[in-house]
Amino acid sequence: MDYFVQQLLNGLTLGSVYGLIAIGYTMVYGIIGMINFAHGDVFMVSVFIGLILFLLITSLFGGLAIALALIIVLVAAMALTALWSWTIERVAYRPLRGSFRLAPLISAIGMSIFLVNFVQLVQGPRNKSIPPIIDGSFTLPMIDGNVTVAYKQLLIMGTTVVLLTAFWFIVQKTSLGRAQRACEQDRKMAALLGINVDRTISLTFVMGAALAAVAGVLYLVQYGVVSFADGFVPGVKAFTAAVLGGIGSLPGAVIGGLLIGLIEVLWSAYFSIDYKDVAAFSILAITLIFMPSGILGKPDVEKV
Amino acid sequence: MTLPYDPSWENAGDAPMLCVRGVRTYYGSIMALRGVDLDVYAGEIVTMIGANGAGKSTLMMTICGDPAARTGSIHFEGRDITRMPTHDIARLKIAQSPEGRRIFPRMTVLENLQMGAGLADPRHFDDDLNYVTSLFPRLRERLHQRGGTLSGGEQQMLAIARALMSRPKLLLLDEPSLGLAPLIVKQIFEVIAEINQRDGVTIFLVEQNAYHALRLAHRAYVMVNGVITMSGAGAELLRSPEVREAYLEGGRH
Numbered sequence: 405m406d407y408f409v410q411q412l413l414n415g416l417t418l419g420s421v422y423g424l425i426a427i428g429y430t431m432v433y434g435i436i437g438m439i440n441f442a443h444g445d446v447f448m449v450s451v452f453i454g455l456i457l458f459l460l461i462t463s464l465f466g467g468l469a470i471a472l473a474l475i476i477v478l479v480a481a482m483a484l485t486a487l488w489s490w491t492i493e494r495v496a497y498r499p500l501r502g503s504f505r506l507a508p509l510i511s512a513i514g515m516s517i518f519l520v521n522f523v524q525l526v527q528g529p530r531n532k533s534i535p536p537i538i539d540g541s542f543t544l545p546m547i548d549g550n551v552t553v554a555y556k557q558l559l560i561m562g563t564t565v566v567l568l569t570a571f572w573f574i575v576q577k578t579s580l581g582r583a584q585r586a587c588e589q590d591r592k593m594a595a596l597l598g599i600n601v602d603r604t605i606s607l608t609f610v611m612g613a614a615l616a617a618v619a620g621v622l623y624l625v626q627y628g629v630v631s632f633a634d635g636f637v638p639g640v641k642a643f644t645a646a647v648l649g650g651i652g653s654l655p656g657a658v659i660g661g662l663l664i665g666l667i668e669v670l671w672s673a674y675f676s677i678d679y680k681d682v683a684a685f686s687i688l689a690i691t692l693i694f695m696p697s698g699i700l701g702k703p704d705v706e707k708v
Numbered sequence: 709m710t711l712p713y714d715p716s717w718e719n720a721g722d723a724p725m726l727c728v729r730g731v732r733t734y735y736g737s738i739m740a741l742r743g744v745d746l747d748v749y750a751g752e753i754v755t756m757i758g759a760n761g762a763g764k765s766t767l768m769m770t771i772c773g774d775p776a777a778r779t780g781s782i783h784f785e786g787r788d789i790t791r792m793p794t795h796d797i798a799r800l801k802i803a804q805s806p807e808g809r810r811i812f813p814r815m816t817v818l819e820n821l822q823m824g825a826g827l828a829d830p831r832h833f834d835d836d837l838n839y840v841t842s843l844f845p846r847l848r849e850r851l852h853q854r855g856g857t858l859s860g861g862e863q864q865m866l867a868i869a870r871a872l873m874s875r876p877k878l879l880l881l882d883e884p885s886l887g888l889a890p891l892i893v894k895q896i897f898e899v900i901a902e903i904n905q906r907d908g909v910t911i912f913l914v915e916q917n918a919y920h921a922l923r924l925a926h927r928a929y930v931m932v933n934g935v936i937t938m939s940g941a942g943a944e945l946l947r948s949p950e951v952r953e954a955y956l957e958g959g960r961h
Contacts, residue, residue: 579826586812586823593810596772598798598827598874 406549411673412666417557417626419665420564424619425642426649426657427571428612434588434652435608436501438508442492442515444639446613449519450485450620451630452527455534457481458624470537478563478621482614489613493606516635524632533629560622567618568658571611575654584608588652637681641668644688650701659699663687723786725750725910726771726878730780733763733770740766742934743780748878748912753904755913755921755942757955758931764914765807767931768882771912772804773797784878799827803876805867807883813856817847820855820866824873832875840869843899861892868896872903878910879903885917893917897924918955922946930955 575581649660915921925942
């Protein structure tokens, strides 16, 4: 029981990070029907941005409280990563809009390769690490043992919940989010109602990247180490999560992320750590056989 | 009695609110509009009738810049809008209830109306909501229902209501009667007359249902294969044998 709860906790932590990245995939897919293959690498860039900012801030203002430093890093990383993503969309995707469907997809793969190589070039090929940002844990007594809860796990889950709530509020309740959903459902009509569609699409990339940056900073808090190649696997996992949850669905992305995280961790804990990826992808394959549009990706009943 | 087309047909002293001149629109290499001239004056209801595929909906969309005219010009209140982006044209208070209604299916009726009000002063929202739901009481009952679950007639009402929420100067209505029961058609045409008379909204209406449209309109145009072949007062065209033969035979549908 205690072992299971412990693994559940680890799985949810990992799943939070996947879920945050998955939202970027699912939103962009929802609005322009394109898989942004560079998104995983944008996440990787955000980890580097977080790492550099953290080192910068702690060396400049040594005495700064860790909580304050983290908040500054988080906000700044979100802004800078959003800027990266905005630029990528502007340079690599927007000029291809209205071209054939595969063109932006190929461009995205190109962007992904560019980002990986760019970071390798400017940051070097080796792992970059920082000392643990948040230490410590407390034990939770269970009936038949103890569960260790690391403070950083709480931070990761807490931050995810807060930001997802804020994000959900923006999408569901503000005119900005409404414009976004309108573009997703009918771009032509949105333009007829005075919505600047290009700007709304840019904004979608910006929001997806900001959430990826949150995942990036949390990843840094959890692992404390990153290399130029670290965008690929989390990127693919998050993409899987988005598909599993039903691509285009925001709650689906979060649920998919949590599921992939849990499957991966529980499989490692009870069966074999070597086959954790196999397990995650097999579950995806099986789910898609029985639910081709994912868990929440139900096709809408629409009258014509 | 065919009325040859003459751009200076009426209201020669006033500048038209909407002035379309020599507009040609293409889909790829296919010319859908072959040089259209048309005027809509402030306060009017103008209708354009024509068969399926005549180019009526293309003209509506070309006025809104999507697809933009390849040649010719479109002026609104004296301003050249021929190549303006669609969302900037909407900002000039031209609202459209387009072909196929284009309700946002996964938004509630209220959210659809909020989308329509995006360009209006937010302080008007409650008044405008009351106004459009008094025009179409059915929408009030359905306010929190998703747009995609409405019936065809309700969707049509919602499309018109959504267009009205921006407090437009010019309202473009593309086949508001399409696919609707006769009773609802009557109701919708009554509302169109009311919007025009009581609130002074200028209306440009495209219809296949020639009888209702011509009865309602101050002036009318007939479009065939992307060109305007006739124009005149609504009642006049209603009496014209050509129009009767081509568009009104088979009764007052």
